[in-house]
Amino acid sequence: MPPHTTRPWRAPAVLLALLAALALVVPLTANRVHAAEHHRSDGSGRAVQQSTTVSRYLFTAFTNSGESNMYVYGSDDARNFWSIQDKAYTPPSGLVRDPSVIHRGGRYYVAYTTGWTGTTFGLAVSDDRRTWTHLADIDHGVAANNTWAPEFFTDAPDGKVRVVVSLSTGPTAYRHFQPYVLTALDDTLTKWSEPRPLEGIAPSESDYNGYIDTFVVRKGATYHAFTKNATGELIEHAVADRVTGPYRFTGKGDWAGWGSLLEGQTVVALPGGGYRMFMDGYTVKKYYYSDSPDLEHWTPKRELPGLSGVVRHGTVIRETATVRPGDANPALPGYHADPDVMYAEGRYWIYPTEDGHPGWSGTRFNGFSSPDLVHWTDHGPALDLADVSWCHENAWAPSVVKKGDTYWMYFSACQSIGVAKSSSPQGPFTDALGKPLVAKGQFGHQSIDPDAFVDDDGTPYLYFGQGAFEAARLNDDMVSFATQPVKITPPGYNEAPTVFKRAGRYYAMWSEDDTRSPDYRVAYGVSDSPLGPFTKAAGNPVLAKDPSDQILGTGHNSVIQVPGRDEWYIVYHRFARPGGDGTHREVAIDRMRFDPDGTIQKIRPTQAGIDPVP
Incomplete structure (x- = not known):
């Protein structure tokens, strides 16, 4: 923890050059990537002409509120984080400090400190980042007083999983720390090699407390270790040609100008070749970050917005996905969910939930139109809850149909169902009742996810409900029920009903x-x-995840038939790819086909999407 003043902070001219270089490595967010792709696609055919990498970030940490729970966060830009799951993991015993995360083989793993003293570190595993299961406590076999801050390292050329952990092996606890590395012996991550010390990073007479919280990054053929000098309370920098060393220090003391009383440093690679370091200012309960183009020169530390004062020592990883040339999914830019699709006035229309808000707290419904189901124009708000007198929050799952010369939107707001109308599919839609058509909890379950359907003879119907599938006929005024809603809940049903007709038969999805x-x-x-x-x-589900292509959470769909043809498409949402979740979803469109007997063929969710529909 003590500083060694061997290299001072750079002069202002160098700092200016560094800041200019950093302008090249600012993360390209998913939304900016999507916006660029859709801009390029306007009028020019399929979406992108060259592969593009989309990045999102995953952060696992414990917090200032306690040491027994792990919290999980996501981000588009490695700066502004949202909560994926509070208290995502509580170990069966002991602590969960310093959680380090990796994504491997379709699963997520964390390694964590199990206690202030002892010879073990813990491992937990998750398939969805929200629910974690204890995997093992690993006893490393070294006679140690303390076992702290296990950090995953997976960047070696051999691709093996390693953990770098701080061990106190001297005669006194809480002193004489040195980093050791263990290598996983199989894919279960429950069998590990004997620990090997990182040569060159060891306690000495002047640095008697040794080194803790060592985080290793490989750049080219060089291994960079960022390690806390536990005597001077400073983060120092050492390099080596092998992960085990020998390391030589290139940055001692306050070499980067961050100051002292920092720990828990973790480094993530950014798009464009730069890096971001996160640091725990544990004595003042602040959390910081700093950027670098080369791992050698760093910007002054800045507080992490939103989470500074909340989180403690954790790890951030970058997850990536490739948007390939010609990919048409996601169909819409940005975060959207619960899409409803229709054809009106010579164009296709999608009305989605505006996603990306904590607690599904969106307040408006935008309308998008397309001549061909591939190239979409955002027309802005079709309905804003600011214009609805009885509710201004939780705008979810609209459904739009045309009856006569009027377009009717049924929508969820405040866990109730409302009705709005417009003379145009673009809107604006205005509240038609001044109160809910279906009140919150009126039928003993969540009154959400309305789906309107107008039969060939002009008879309108409404379907809705989470936890139960309600069906009713509407009066021709479209704002009252002709029949009382009845439950027709099929096995496995949770939410998001949609009904359509083909070849004289009715299909519910x-x-x-x-x-x-x-x-x-x-x-x-x-x-x-x-x-x-x-x-x-038989053969359900008809649409499900494809983890091999990072496609997860495929649901809440609607269906569109190309006018005059027996040609059908499914419009649905899924987790934004990569690293999305239940509040960060994207809209996709894929082909839906039928067997001769009317059976819907299994639908494969794709990145390619569909060709423009003439």
């Missing part, structure tokens, strides 16, 4: 599991009546 789950999926059933009951088809 719905979503199973939870929208926050990667296993969120679509099932369907068939009936001879628009009011059901719908017999669940």
Whole structure:
């Protein structure tokens, strides 16, 4: 923890050059990438002409409120983080400090400090980043007083999983720390090699407390270790040609100008070749970050917005996905969910939930239109809850139909269902009742996810509900029920009903599991009546995740038929790729086909999407 003053902070001219270089390594956020892609696609065919990498970030940490729970966060830019799950993991015993995370083989793993003293570190595993299971406590076998801050390292050329951990092996606890590295012996991560010390990073007479919280980054053939000098309370920098060393210090004392009383440093690579370091100012309960183009020169530390004062020592990783040339999914730029699709006035229209807000707290519905289901124009708000007298929050899952010369939007707000109308599919829609059509909890479950359907004879119907599938016929005024809603809930149903008609038969599709789950999926059933009951088809689900292509949480769909043709498409949402979750979703469109007997063929979710529909 003590500073060694061997290299002072750079002169202002050098700092200016550094800041100019950093302008080249600012993270390209998912939304900016999507916006660029869709801009390039306007009028020019399929979406992108060259591969583009989209990045999101995952952060696991413990907090100032306690040492027994791990919290999980996500981000588009490694600066502004949202909560994926509070108290995501509580170990069966001991602590969960300093959690280090990796994503490997489709699963997430964290290594963490299990206690202030002892010879073990803990491991936990998750498939969805929200729910974690204890995997093992690993006893490293060294006679140590303290075992702190296990940090995953996976960047070696051999691709093996390693953990760098701080061990106090001297005669006195809480002193004489040195980093050691262990290598996983199999993919279970429950069997590990004997620890090997990182040569050159060791306690000495002047640095008697030794080194803790060592984080290793490989750049080219060089291994960079950022390690806390536990005597001078400073983060120092050493380099080596091998992960085990020998390391030589290139930055001692306050070499980067960050000051003292920092620890828990973690480094993540940014798009464009730069790096971001996160640091725990544990004595003042602040959390900081600093940027570098080369791991040698760093900007002054800055507080991490939103989480400074909340989080403690954790790890940030970058997850990436490739948008390939010609990919048309995601269909819409940015975060959207619960898409409803229709054809009107010579164009296709999508009305989604505006996503990316904590607690699904969006307040408006935008309308998007396209001539071909590939190139979309955002027309802005079709309905804003600021114009709805009875509710101004939780704008979810709109459904729009045309009856006569009027367009009717059924929407969820404040866990109730409202009705709005407009003379144009673009809107603006205005509240048609001044109160909910279906009040919160009126039928013993969540009154959300309305779906309107107008049959060939002009008869309108409404379907809705989470936890139960309600169906009713509407009066021709579209704002009252002709029949009392009845439950027709099929097995596995959770939410998001949608009904359409093909070849004289009625199809209902719905979503199973939870929208926050990667296993969120679509099932369907068939009936001879628009009011059901719908017999669940064999071979469900009809649409489900494809982890091999990072496609997760596929659900809440609607369906569109190309006018005059037996050609059908499914419009649905899924976790934004990569690193999205139940409040950071994207809209996708894929082809939906039928067997001769009317069975819906399994739908494969894709990145390619569809070709423009003439």
